Amino acid sequence: MPLQPHMKLISVDDHLIEPPGVWQDRLPVADREAGPRIVETEEGQQVWSYQGKLYPTLGLNAVAGKPREEFGNDPTRYDEMPLGAYDPVARLKDMDVAGVHAEMCFPTFPRFAGTMFLEGEDRGLALRCVQAYNDFLIDEWCAAAPDRYIPMTILPMWDPELSRIEFERTVAKGARAVTFPENPEPLGLPTFHTDHWDPIMAVANETETPICLHFGTSSIRPPHASDAPFAVSVALMGCNSMFTVVDLIFSQLFHKFPKLKVAMSEGSIGWMPYMIRRMEDTWERHRFYTHVNLDVHPVDLFAQHIYGCFIEDEAGLKLRHDIGVNNIMWESDYPHSDSRWPDDRKLLEEAMADIPDDEVHRIVELNARELFHFGADAG
Amino acid sequence: MPLQPHMKLISVDDHLIEPPGVWQDRLPVADREAGPRIVETEEGQQVWSYQGKLYPTLGLNAVAGKPREEFGNDPTRYDEMPLGAYDPVARLKDMDVAGVHAEMCFPTFPRFAGTMFLEGEDRGLALRCVQAYNDFLIDEWCAAAPDRYIPMTILPMWDPELSRIEFERTVAKGARAVTFPENPEPLGLPTFHTDHWDPIMAVANETETPICLHFGTSSIRPPHASDAPFAVSVALMGCNSMFTVVDLIFSQLFHKFPKLKVAMSEGSIGWMPYMIRRMEDTWERHRFYTHVNLDVHPVDLFAQHIYGCFIEDEAGLKLRHDIGVNNIMWESDYPHSDSRWPDDRKLLEEAMADIPDDEVHRIVELNARELFHFGADAG
Numbered sequence: 215m216p217l218q219p220h221m222k223l224i225s226v227d228d229h230l231i232e233p234p235g236v237w238q239d240r241l242p243v244a245d246r247e248a249g250p251r252i253v254e255t256e257e258g259q260q261v262w263s264y265q266g267k268l269y270p271t272l273g274l275n276a277v278a279g280k281p282r283e284e285f286g287n288d289p290t291r292y293d294e295m296p297l298g299a300y301d302p303v304a305r306l307k308d309m310d311v312a313g314v315h316a317e318m319c320f321p322t323f324p325r326f327a328g329t330m331f332l333e334g335e336d337r338g339l340a341l342r343c344v345q346a347y348n349d350f351l352i353d354e355w356c357a358a359a360p361d362r363y364i365p366m367t368i369l370p371m372w373d374p375e376l377s378r379i380e381f382e383r384t385v386a387k388g389a390r391a392v393t394f395p396e397n398p399e400p401l402g403l404p405t406f407h408t409d410h411w412d413p414i415m416a417v418a419n420e421t422e423t424p425i426c427l428h429f430g431t432s433s434i435r436p437p438h439a440s441d442a443p444f445a446v447s448v449a450l451m452g453c454n455s456m457f458t459v460v461d462l463i464f465s466q467l468f469h470k471f472p473k474l475k476v477a478m479s480e481g482s483i484g485w486m487p488y489m490i491r492r493m494e495d496t497w498e499r500h501r502f503y504t505h506v507n508l509d510v511h512p513v514d515l516f517a518q519h520i521y522g523c524f525i526e527d528e529a530g531l532k533l534r535h536d537i538g539v540n541n542i543m544w545e546s547d548y549p550h551s552d553s554r555w556p557d558d559r560k561l562l563e564e565a566m567a568d569i570p571d572d573e574v575h576r577i578v579e580l581n582a583r584e585l586f587h588f589g590a591d592a593g
Numbered sequence: 594m595p596l597q598p599h600m601k602l603i604s605v606d607d608h609l610i611e612p613p614g615v616w617q618d619r620l621p622v623a624d625r626e627a628g629p630r631i632v633e634t635e636e637g638q639q640v641w642s643y644q645g646k647l648y649p650t651l652g653l654n655a656v657a658g659k660p661r662e663e664f665g666n667d668p669t670r671y672d673e674m675p676l677g678a679y680d681p682v683a684r685l686k687d688m689d690v691a692g693v694h695a696e697m698c699f700p701t702f703p704r705f706a707g708t709m710f711l712e713g714e715d716r717g718l719a720l721r722c723v724q725a726y727n728d729f730l731i732d733e734w735c736a737a738a739p740d741r742y743i744p745m746t747i748l749p750m751w752d753p754e755l756s757r758i759e760f761e762r763t764v765a766k767g768a769r770a771v772t773f774p775e776n777p778e779p780l781g782l783p784t785f786h787t788d789h790w791d792p793i794m795a796v797a798n799e800t801e802t803p804i805c806l807h808f809g810t811s812s813i814r815p816p817h818a819s820d821a822p823f824a825v826s827v828a829l830m831g832c833n834s835m836f837t838v839v840d841l842i843f844s845q846l847f848h849k850f851p852k853l854k855v856a857m858s859e860g861s862i863g864w865m866p867y868m869i870r871r872m873e874d875t876w877e878r879h880r881f882y883t884h885v886n887l888d889v890h891p892v893d894l895f896a897q898h899i900y901g902c903f904i905e906d907e908a909g910l911k912l913r914h915d916i917g918v919n920n921i922m923w924e925s926d927y928p929h930s931d932s933r934w935p936d937d938r939k940l941l942e943e944a945m946a947d948i949p950d951d952e953v954h955r956i957v958e959l960n961a962r963e964l965f966h967f968g969a970d971a972g
Contacts, residue, residue: 437813488909503665551879
């Protein structure tokens with residue numbers, strides 16, 4: 215039994231639904247009307263209001279435990295969601311049921327990379343909202359069980375210098391990761407090929423705080439027929455992570471910031487052996503005229519800087535040595551529809567039945583502990 | 594030695610450069626001025642002229658045998674290209690040098706899927722140009738060695754009924770495949786999710802003539818930073834084939850046309866095990882609300898209808914059983930920059946050293962013979 219009882223599952227991609235008080239409990243009184251607050255619609259839905267606009271993304275895809283036949287409609291009220299979606303203590307019980315020890319949660323209303331706060335005219339309010347989310351995340355959500363929640367924060371990314379300050383502030387109070395868009399350009403921001411993000415990357419590099427890029431956070435979807443069934447879009451989402459990995463590997467980022475680590479979130483791993491070889495082949499054959507680094511092989515950059523994770527991925531596990539056993543982590547995706555909850559541990563045990571114990575331990579627990587400096591001494 | 598001397602290499606993705614006479618030798622006299630003809634520019638380049646416009650795509654990427662340090666500039670004159678790029682008899686010698694028995698060539702000036710002839714006002718001329726290319730391909734190029742060239746034709750795709758007629762005409766005179774865009778929508782044409790292409794698909798289905806979808810023929814490139822080095826675009830091109838496979842698998846095409854076979858050209862195979870499982874998982878979890886076929890599993894549709902090919906692809910060969918050994922073919926890509934010419938057979942032999950003989954034979958020769966009904970009795 216390669217997945218042994220003493221090995222603790224650490225999931226590196228989960229999602230929390232913000233409870234109503236995240237901003238209302240923390241913003242100055244003068245900000246509370248314009249800041250994020252829950253509004254009841256005439257149709258009986260609960261939606262977020264922010265700077266005068268309504269956002270009906272309350273329970274985005276929080277369907278864990280529902281029968282598959284009922285997928286397709288997001289919950290529109292807190293009382294339609296599992297309590298564990300928005301309550302960190304109830305979440306621990308759901309984690310226990312599924313055999314999951316620790317989780318790292320992405321935000322929902324702020325969007326997975328915090329890009330919601332690029333919207334709205336009032337940048338001062340937006341900054342206070344970013345700070346309030348981060349304080350909630352560290353002081354309330356993760357504080358409910360510091361050994362079971364990895365704190366990942368967001369940045370005021372309209373301003374790299376403000377981002378640097380907020381990044382340093384949150385790392386000082388315990389943040390172990392930061393979420394960032396997989397490609398900033400479709401959001402109207404400079405690309406990873408500019409120096410624009412250097413203040414942020416420098417903090418990540420110096421404090422060894424990984425940057426987590428969740429698929430879909432660029433706001434774009436892989437191209438497909440506009441009248442294709444929604445299943446096409448679902449199946450292709452991992453391609454976004456491919457676009458990002460290739461963009462990063464052929465950028466100057468890892469040459470400028472040699473300790474920078476990037477985790478691809480929900481992008482899966484089964485395509486990595488193919489893409490690593492494809493990048494290597496591209497580099498071997500085309501490096502002389504394409505203005506890329508001529509000294510370091512893509513395969514070595516990947517090994518040093520890129521991490522992937524999976525829910526289920528037979529191909530990726532079979533070819534784990536071509537990815538790097540140290541570069542693979544596991545994720546639950548609770549409470550979204552791709553989560554296997556409450557069968558997480560059982561299915562993972564079956565999926566890893568043929569993998570040596572030490573490799574299983576690295577993948578389910580030790581890689582995440584080391585990458586996120588998360589209780590390594592508790593391993 | 595799994596790749597044994599009696600196994601003949603059949604490449605299913607190569608490229609020919611049209612010699613100057615393809616259209617001038619075949620079009621009626623009145624068409625010759627407006628039809629495709631070679632023009633010398635003041636800068637000493639040879640370019641195609643068609644319906645009053647100049648197209649500087651003469652020798653697109655025809656660099657086989659050049660040192661890699663010289664990649665990046667396409668040849669601009671016939672005399673800068675290897676003779677085998679545009680002469681079918683000289684090509685045979687190049688194939689012999691590399692140990693390649695047979696090839697299937699995509700067109701260059703008409704673009705890989707014949708979409709050039711969507712341009713221009715004169716549709717009558719365009720149709721005669723399509724017919725002239727197909728006649729050249731069958732009567733001149735492939736006729737130079739009918740047992741070594743698989744005839745693949747193009748269609749007048751602005752009109753599905755004209756396409757049906759031309760498809761039937763060319764199949765009757767020996768065509769064994771047709772090239773088509775991987776996604777017609779970015780070209781301003783209806784998608785694979787409509788009934789628009791049924792006349793073409795019906796011919797493919799009834800005559801068991803595979804449709805070949807070369808990556809890039811949709812005219813789009815996978816999304817990446819606009820200021821990324823060109824290497825990013827090169828490395829990501831296989832994603833186009835992923836988009837297409839997922840679009841097709843979740844379409845109604847294979848349910849309407851159960852004998853339809855689709856070959857993905859130059860898209861490689863290493864991503865297929867991942868994407869097959871991803872489609873299967875998407876179908877298992879999300880089929881109830883996404884308007885896809887509820888009865889047939891994606892993994893079974895793939896096995897019945899989709900073929901891939903590779904130049905070098907370690908991941909794909911390792912996981913060949915998860916793709917289907919009967920669904921994998923080999924390609925040379927001569928004379929483009931990804932071709933290994935003249936080392937094709939030598940490198941393939943090394944890459945397949947650990948694969949059983951019978952599987953090697955299927956992959957390098959027998960699958961192509963069966964799929965394209967190409968001299969199966971000569972095997």
